Amino acid sequence: MPVSEDSEQEIPGQSLAIWTEVLYLSNLLIAPGLAFLILLWLYFKRSANMPTLALCHLRQTISASVWAGVLLVIANITIILLGGYAAPKTWVIVIIYFTTCHSTLVLLGVLGLAKAMAGQKYIYPLVGRPCD
Known part of the structure; x- marks a missing residue:
């Protein structure tokens, strides 16, 4: 089926929306803090x-990034309260944190x-902010 010219037009802000999502994933996986x-x-x-x-x-990616940081701080505080980083419980907490949060x-x-690649808005469940 031939591709129409209308399907190739970019929705306003779509490329920037894609970049914000890529930066969010980069913050979690490749370059935490910098992204x-x-x-x-x-x-x-x-x-x-x-x-x-x-x-x-x-807004969604910033909100989710802040929540990711808060959850990481909570995991570290839990590790410290349960005996520090030398305790055997540390690995249990780390594995639970990474497999869930x-x-x-x-x-x-x-x-x-x-x-974002489809040109649609998306609100992250639990950690997202409402869009106008």
């Missing part, structure tokens, strides 16, 4: 004139990326 700083820079410097699709994805946040990022 988050870039997301914050985008929010503070460019959000005023950003299309609604991109702004929605940017971290994996869920990565999966939400992949779903957000798929929605």
